[in-house]
Amino acid sequence: AQSVTQPDIHITVSEGASLELRCNYSYGATPYLFWYVQSPGQGLQLLLKYFSGDTLVQGIKGFEAEFKRSQSSFNLRKPSVHWSDAAEYFCAVGAGIQGAQKLVFGQGTRLTINP
């Protein structure tokens, strides 16, 4: 069965600084990988996804992520964070079973932005 580990429960960065959120996954086959963001009191919004092809994927809001099969990682990055990026970030791995995309989520990383 697939699993996801987000080693950092809480990260604080200054506005304008660069950001990297770590994600490690466990899955026997080629994974579908996702990053979702959850603002307080809101549902989850998809930032980006990786299925195949180019291992560096671009997402919304200036985020990108790089798939590294050798490290079983899918880290999320942003060159310069904005105060509005403060939120909870979830990495997820998906396995299509009978066409249903069952996602397994990591524990999440809470991002705090210092002014």
Added chain:
Amino acid sequence: EADIYQTPRYLVIGTGKKITLECSQTMGHDKMYWYQQDPGMELHLIHYSYGVNSTEKGDLSSESTVSRIRTEHFPLTLESARPSHTSQYLCASGRVKLFFGSGTQLSVL
């Protein structure tokens, strides 16, 4: 903007009550999901559906039940709520890209 709606947004209820959490989507998605999320924890899949009259249990065991009589509607029911059911319940739809509702925060006293 995702067209998936959950009601109520917040629910505080006493032990033993029957409750139904509503989830509706207007995107015509066949596949819908219910996730349970405790504070500071990951989301766990508790139910999913491939389409009308199709429902399956997810990875996390749950005492709740679901039904899928119409494509756009995927309600979740707890026959007798208990304090252990206190959690946030998130509904989602989609095949690859999932769209999430804003969730229902359930508190059972």
